[in-house]
Amino acid sequence: MMRVLTGVTTCDTFAFQLTSIRGIGNRVFVEGEAPPAKRAGPSSSSSSSSSSSASSASSQRVFWVHIWTLKDKRITQLREYFNTAILVTDLKPTTPTPHEVQHHPCVPLWQNRLWKSKEGRELPGLILAI
Structure with a gap:
């Protein structure tokens, strides 16, 4: 998405399924998934192991998270993550309870729901402290 918005590349269509927005x-945290990439070219009856693995790699869904930072009703920053589990935490909550201070120094604010892909593979994790 960022490459399209900044003009690095053009895109006639951008297919995605929005999962959540908060x-x-x-x-603003936006989460979704893109459908598996379509295989280019005609299908062949004979296949080697390399083309088979390329085919299975292209058939996997892509999970993404966009984090937009707003100022004066405009997007001033866009962070884009693919196939990554995101946990957003608040390093300095405004009114921490004694329990939070003692047991949870970072208060979780948001976590994407697609932390594990539907194919069963776990995604690498990232903690964003804001």
Whole structure:
């Protein structure tokens, strides 16, 4: 998406399925998945192991998270993550309870739901502290 928005590449169509959207403060968290990439060219009856693995790799779904930062009703920053489990935390909550201070120094604000792909593979994780 960022490459399209910045003009690096053009795209006639962009297919995706929105899973969730949530606003926290001046940030918007958008999560979704893209359908598997379509295989180019005619299908062949004979296949080698390399073309078979390329075919299975292209048939996997892509999970993505966009984090938009807003200022004066405009997007000023776009962070884009693919196939990554995201946990957003607040390093300095405004009114931490004694339990939070003692047991949870970082208060979780949001976590994407697609942390494990439907194919059963776990995704690499990332913690964003805001």
